[in-house]
Amino acid sequence: xxxxxxxxxxxxxxxxxxxLRVLRDEGWSVTGFFYNPNIHPYREFRRRIKALExxxxxxxxxxxxxxxxxxxxxxxAVAFREDRRCEVCYLxxxxxxxxxxxxxxxxxxxxxLLYSRYQAHGLVKEIGxxxxxxxxxxxxxxxFREGWEEGQEEARRLEIYRQPYCGCIFSEQERYDKKxxxxxxxxxxx
Ligand code: SF4
Numbered sequence: 001x002x003x004x005x006x007x008x009x010x011x012x013x014x015x016x017x018x019x020l021r022v023l024r025d026e027g028w029s030v031t032g033f034f035y036n037p038n039i040h041p042y043r044e045f046r047r048r049i050k051a052l053e054x055x056x057x058x059x060x061x062x063x064x065x066x067x068x069x070x071x072x073x074x075x076x077a078v079a080f081r082e083d084r085r086c087e088v089c090y091l092x093x094x095x096x097x098x099x100x101x102x103x104x105x106x107x108x109x110x111x112x113l114l115y116s117r118y119q120a121h122g123l124v125k126e127i128g129x130x131x132x133x134x135x136x137x138x139x140x141x142x143x144f145r146e147g148w149e150e151g152q153e154e155a156r157r158l159e160i161y162r163q164p165y166c167g168c169i170f171s172e173q174e175r176y177d178k179k180x181x182x183x184x185x186x187x188x189x190x
Contacts, residue, residue: 003029006140007104009097009111010034010063011167013051013160018151019112019144020059028140031106032056032063035096037070038089039167045069051160058158064100074168082170086120089168090127098131098139108138115144115151118166 006023010016010032023030034052039045049067056063077092078085094111101109109132113124125141132139144151155162165175173180183189 003027004107005029005031005105007031007033007064007097007101007106007109009093009109009113010052011036011093011112011116012048012163013055014151014155014162015112015115016052016055016061017059017154017158018147019110019115019142020061021150022142022144022147023110023140028108030061032061033066033097033100034063035066035093035100036167037068037074037092040071040074040169040172042069042071044163044167047161048163051162054158054160064104066096078168078170085168085170087123087127090120090124091131094124094127094131098135098137101137102135106137108140110140110142112144114142115147117145117148121145 004027006028008019008023008030016032020030034049036048039048052063055061074089074092078088081088090113093113097109097111109128111124111128113119114121121143128139128141152162165171174184180189
């Protein structure tokens with residue numbers, strides 16, 4: 001019998017390694033889907049694509065790419081709701097994934113966002129399940145955070161780029177601007 005086919009939304013190379021191993025061990029035939037209009041600026045976007053290209057080659061992973069740099073649509077989508085931007089961001093990426101899975105006849109979809117310790121895990125799960133219900137494609141939920149160390153270790157071994165911030169220019173500021181972080185904590189950011 002042929003393996004069931006899953007479309008795995010991929011945020012970046014390092015986060016792919018552990019989920020890919022688990023899904024393959026479970027018997028899924030995995031295809032990756034790169035769609036991340038949230039990664040800025042442009043040179044960072046290209047750098048993350050390069051890291052994933054390496055992973056795809058080493059792991060023999062088929063990939064569907066959307067390499068359009070999505071700065072403008074992303075900023076329009078989160079404008080005036082910057083504090084809730086992650087929810088919008090997850091929805092943008094997972095909705096594109098479920099639509100692609102439906103269009104191409106995949107049995108299920110999932111996301112490497114479930115691997116990151118830095119994402120709102122429960123919210124990713126909730127959005128995935130809601131989209132699954134709306135589009136009629138199974139969402140495979142796993143707590144991939146369990147394999148954090150394994151994935152990070154392998155990324156180091158492969159010497160691929162491991163990014164220091166989540167992706168959007170807002171998260172880049174939160175990572176490097178200490179003053180801004182303090183204001184955020186005190187909720188003094190407009
Ligand atoms: S912090 Fe990360 S998840 Fe949240 S909006 Fe920015 S890129 Fe998306």
